[in-house]
Amino acid sequence: MEVIRNEKTAEIVGLCFGDGSLTRRHSGKNRGKLRFQMRGHIIEDREHYDNYVKLLFDEMIAKIPTTMYKGKKPYYGISTENKEICNYLVSLGVPVGIKQELKIPEWVLEKKEFMKGFLRGHFDTDGTVYCITNKKKSYKKIRISISSISKELISEVSKILKEFEIKNIIVKSYKQKVENWNNLNRVQIDGENVIKYFKLIDSNNPKHITKFEIWKRFGFCPPRTTLKQRYEILKGSANILSAGVSEPGQMNTVEVAKQKPYALVAARVRIPSPAL
Numbered sequence: 001m002e003v004i005r006n007e008k009t010a011e012i013v014g015l016c017f018g019d020g021s022l023t024r025r026h027s028g029k030n031r032g033k034l035r036f037q038m039r040g041h042i043i044e045d046r047e048h049y050d051n052y053v054k055l056l057f058d059e060m061i062a063k064i065p066t067t068m069y070k071g072k073k074p075y076y077g078i079s080t081e082n083k084e085i086c087n088y089l090v091s092l093g094v095p096v097g098i099k100q101e102l103k104i105p106e107w108v109l110e111k112k113e114f115m116k117g118f119l120r121g122h123f124d125t126d127g128t129v130y131c132i133t134n135k136k137k138s139y140k141k142i143r144i145s146i147s148s149i150s151k152e153l154i155s156e157v158s159k160i161l162k163e164f165e166i167k168n169i170i171v172k173s174y175k176q177k178v179e180n181w182n183n184l185n186r187v188q189i190d191g192e193n194v195i196k197y198f199k200l201i202d203s204n205n206p207k208h209i210t211k212f213e214i215w216k217r218f219g220f221c222p223p224r225t226t227l228k229q230r231y232e233i234l235k236g237s238a239n240i241l242s243a244g245v246s247e248p249g250q251m252n253t254v255e256v257a258k259q260k261p262y263a264l265v266a267a268r269v270r271i272p273s274p275a276l
Contacts, residue, residue, distance in 0.1 A: 001061075007113045008056060014119060017125075020036065023098075033081055035080075036078075037077065042068065049066065061089075062085050062088075064082075093107070100149070119160060127145065128208070131143070131222075148184070149184060154186065168188060168193065214234065214240065
């Protein structure tokens with residue numbers, strides 16, 4: 001299988017650096033065999049996997065079956081032990097084994113279009129979009145956060161963002177709540193630079209796109225909404241000015257002052273249709 005290096009395969013590498021893993025089986029008849037897995041939230045990420053990630057792999061590498069786990073920590077994603085697919089990912093620079101310190105493959109850094117693809121994939125898996133409160137307790141200030149346990153990777157992501165003149169800061173690493181998990185490193189993008197990010201890099205994950213679209217249209221975005229709820233807001237079947245959130249995924253009626261849309265420059269944003 002000929003290895004193709006372009007913006008789309010760079011995006012695949014970014015996706016793998018986020019939610020993907022390449023590991024070897026340590027026992028049984030398949031000992032030493034590589035297994036590739038990429039996992040996301042069983043509900044919030046499903047549309048991203050069905051409508052984009054799977055199609056991207058189908059086009060650039062090969063068809064990979066979806067996988068779903070409904071146990072204690074449910075997930076939805078793709079998985080394969082196909083030797084050619086796994087070796088292809090290794091050739092692109094996807095690391096084998098437990099991810100610790102990660103370094104972006106040299107070929108990705110050769111062209112800006114490759115860097116864009118990598119950033120997009122990494123953001124769509126290990127990134128988030130949210131609004132923080134101002135002094136009036138209104139969720140008006142938009143922010144992008146991209147996280148990793150790899151300090152070196154976050155440093156490289158920050159440098160690439162600066163290549164595109166997207167201002168960002170590296171936030172001091174912090175301890176995760178789960179015992180024995182490594183500290184998390186994070187790069188942060190605020191305000192007008194979020195607009196610039198979506199204009200130059202973009203996203204293929206509706207989980208991120210819907211939050212940005214709501215903020216762009218209304219000037220703020222309520223916290224802890226589900227993807228379904230955000231689609232309802234954008235379609236007009238839910239009123240954002242009377243919708244607040246008390247618990248994750250639950251919207252209730254509260255008093256919210258009417259707010260004018262936030263002034264911003266034009267940004268190209270795609271919203272994929274909701275999965276059936």
